[in-house]
Amino acid sequence: MEALSWGEIIARILIQFIPVWIALIVTFAVSITFKRRLGLYGKLFDSTIGMAGFALVMFWVFTGILGGAFDLIITHNVLEQSGAMKNKLPGTPYTKMIGDVAEGTYPYYLLGGDNLGRDVFSRMVVGSWEVMKIAPFATLFAFMVGITLGLPAGYYGTKLDTVLSFLANLILAFPVILLFYLLVTPEIVATGIPVYMAGVLFIFPILFLVVLFNSRFFTQPPKRNIYVAITVLIGGWLYLGIAWNADPLGVIGFPPNLLVVFVAVVFVNSPTVFRIVRGLTMDIKSRDYVAAAQTRGEGPWYIMLWEILPNVRGPLIVDFCLRIGYTTILLGTLGFFGLGLSPESPDWGSTINEGRKLLSIYPHPALPPALSLLSLVLGLNLLADGLREESLRD
Amino acid sequence: MGLFILRRLGVMIFTALCLTFIVFFLTNLYPNLEKLAKTQGNFRMSDEQVESYLARNGHMQPLPIKYGQWLGVLPGWTVEVEDGMRGRCVTGTVTSEELAAAPTFCGVIQGDWGASTVFRSEVSSIVSERLGLTGILMFWVIVLMVPSALALGVLAGMREGTRTDRTLSTFAITTTATPEYVSGVILIAVFASSTMGLRWFKGTATSAMENPTFENFFLPVLTIALYGMGYIARMTRASMAEVMTAQYIRTARLKGVTFSNIVMRHALRNALIAPFTVIMLQFPWLLNGVVIVETLFNYKGFGWTLVQAASNNDIELLLGVSVVSVFVVLVTQLISDIGYVYLNPRISVS
Numbered sequence: 001m002e003a004l005s006w007g008e009i010i011a012r013i014l015i016q017f018i019p020v021w022i023a024l025i026v027t028f029a030v031s032i033t034f035k036r037r038l039g040l041y042g043k044l045f046d047s048t049i050g051m052a053g054f055a056l057v058m059f060w061v062f063t064g065i066l067g068g069a070f071d072l073i074i075t076h077n078v079l080e081q082s083g084a085m086k087n088k089l090p091g092t093p094y095t096k097m098i099g100d101v102a103e104g105t106y107p108y109y110l111l112g113g114d115n116l117g118r119d120v121f122s123r124m125v126v127g128s129w130e131v132m133k134i135a136p137f138a139t140l141f142a143f144m145v146g147i148t149l150g151l152p153a154g155y156y157g158t159k160l161d162t163v164l165s166f167l168a169n170l171i172l173a174f175p176v177i178l179l180f181y182l183l184v185t186p187e188i189v190a191t192g193i194p195v196y197m198a199g200v201l202f203i204f205p206i207l208f209l210v211v212l213f214n215s216r217f218f219t220q221p222p223k224r225n226i227y228v229a230i231t232v233l234i235g236g237w238l239y240l241g242i243a244w245n246a247d248p249l250g251v252i253g254f255p256p257n258l259l260v261v262f263v264a265v266v267f268v269n270s271p272t273v274f275r276i277v278r279g280l281t282m283d284i285k286s287r288d289y290v291a292a293a294q295t296r297g298e299g300p301w302y303i304m305l306w307e308i309l310p311n312v313r314g315p316l317i318v319d320f321c322l323r324i325g326y327t328t329i330l331l332g333t334l335g336f337f338g339l340g341l342s343p344e345s346p347d348w349g350s351t352i353n354e355g356r357k358l359l360s361i362y363p364h365p366a367l368p369p370a371l372s373l374l375s376l377v378l379g380l381n382l383l384a385d386g387l388r389e390e391s392l393r394d
Numbered sequence: 395m396g397l398f399i400l401r402r403l404g405v406m407i408f409t410a411l412c413l414t415f416i417v418f419f420l421t422n423l424y425p426n427l428e429k430l431a432k433t434q435g436n437f438r439m440s441d442e443q444v445e446s447y448l449a450r451n452g453h454m455q456p457l458p459i460k461y462g463q464w465l466g467v468l469p470g471w472t473v474e475v476e477d478g479m480r481g482r483c484v485t486g487t488v489t490s491e492e493l494a495a496a497p498t499f500c501g502v503i504q505g506d507w508g509a510s511t512v513f514r515s516e517v518s519s520i521v522s523e524r525l526g527l528t529g530i531l532m533f534w535v536i537v538l539m540v541p542s543a544l545a546l547g548v549l550a551g552m553r554e555g556t557r558t559d560r561t562l563s564t565f566a567i568t569t570t571a572t573p574e575y576v577s578g579v580i581l582i583a584v585f586a587s588s589t590m591g592l593r594w595f596k597g598t599a600t601s602a603m604e605n606p607t608f609e610n611f612f613l614p615v616l617t618i619a620l621y622g623m624g625y626i627a628r629m630t631r632a633s634m635a636e637v638m639t640a641q642y643i644r645t646a647r648l649k650g651v652t653f654s655n656i657v658m659r660h661a662l663r664n665a666l667i668a669p670f671t672v673i674m675l676q677f678p679w680l681l682n683g684v685v686i687v688e689t690l691f692n693y694k695g696f697g698w699t700l701v702q703a704a705s706n707n708d709i710e711l712l713l714g715v716s717v718v719s720v721f722v723v724l725v726t727q728l729i730s731d732i733g734y735v736y737l738n739p740r741i742s743v744s
Contacts, residue, residue: 166409169409170413173409173724174413175678175685175700175716175719175723176682177697177700178700178712178719181700181701181704182420183420185707187425187426187428187429187707188420188425188426190425191423193420332576333573333575333686336686336689337689337701349575352575352576353575355579356575356579356582359579359583359587360582360586360597361587361588361589363579363582363583363589364589366583367580370575370576370579370580371576371580373573374571374572374576377572377573378568378572380571381567381570381571382567
């Protein structure tokens, strides 16, 4: 068989992505039709930059879900090696050194093979799933920690603020890579420190939700009890399973090396969130509606969570988008230094790290993950810009 | 002002102590020490051998005491072994007279940073040599990054909303979305690989350590500069755009001052206050970029040393490296605070 030309490669890649195109078109059609009823999300479709960013982000979200979780887009297994395909250029027909190619196998390596003879295209697609599995949740956890600590620090000020700010600055003064090297090594994992850190960090979301419901509904005990009980039950179950790997039902487990990566990323991100929330709270707490709530005799946590927090949501949503992008970069950094994730893992950072060794001779294994990461982070940045513009407009 | 600086210095030293203690704690955890013993001795050591190795090298003391010794506020450890005496302040096994002649305190305060187990030499000499190499890299990064970022930001913010502004802003966003390991890989693939045919630059900077030339040094410098550039440019643009809508600019316009004069004489000075802070706070991030770029381009500077020390758990070298990097971060924060006060007449600390 002949190798494919670049035109054919592009056409075939576009065909492989058909499920993603369909999903994107449906999303956009529905959103644009109902955009007046969708609040801030709908307004996003008024700005070109926001739409471009949203399209890029959703492209990778759908690619991750459809390709990584449902095996739709990929052409080959991401771990399967073929001795005959080592460092082969994009568009090379698929062959094997030993044995025949099985019936129904995709006949080409669309973006070539890497130094172990694995399909670069499929690895790139599944790499986006690795990001989707960690980045949004790690960012969400970092926000929970940052908000839960930042609100009281900004609201009360005084000693609490001094201590928490000092701790945040302490973590921020660490070079990120040094921190990663100190936290994400097998030796440290053996001591169990990351598990303890997970134990501390992951309790914040539960704490946050409990305080949130309690401060709102403490005048209606039956309602409050239901909400708090549900949070504690489900949250506690997830908490035991994820942080301590001690789920009594045995359903939820978390691979230890993924947990370390998760903890490291949350740990690095939360001080910045803390500083943002603290600054915003200090700004908002002198407003009239806060004074009104204080005069009404509302509790401090009610004011923080139900008066101040909803009013700082604009900047927080924007920062959330930016921070997912930054988390993606951090995950790539971890992969680039070969920390945490297993070396076989198809995540973009590890793939770039592997590809860079032969970069000046065979650039094709390293370029697709590099460009993917770039486009995803760019999309998140544009999305944040679009959101900022639209939320400032009213 | 003096009191402000003094207080900041105090906080700084306290922060540095806390941070080095954390590094000390994490590098001195038992599994790390065990790994150290096995890499220094041999990999088939039994548990007893590991313990005796650690005891011979003073690693088995309580952590706060070891930290005090490293700092130089507690007397260095001494142990008696079968063939003589060993101590923190002497190298190898010596007689008790030699040990008595050696200084009692030998820590960072006394200028003794210890020895690296990977490079088999003094930490202070390694760190200063590597720091010099990274200094050259950083110098060129600043030379490239700061003027071009400011120029980008000023040009974009000068006439907000125009096509120039849109193009430059998109460029700035793209560079902030491109971490060093992505832009470095792309730059090498385009400008230094044989497949693209453009062999303008070299893909490694190893030769730049002795003899930096445009050919072997431009790519690493550009890679670091690009990532930081976008952020500074966006900040400059925002502050320039804000200044351009100010009343005094309108007054100048109405007086008939030419546009170039307005930008150069009235707007620029006020627009550059905010970017100054950003540039100073960008230094810690540059440090990150330096680590990635030095690894990618195999330039054996400070960042490369950090990776080597961290991946081999070279305790004393790692501590030395973290002290220096933490110092850089804290000093730049201090300078940015002080500089901001000086540049901005509206803010005073007293």
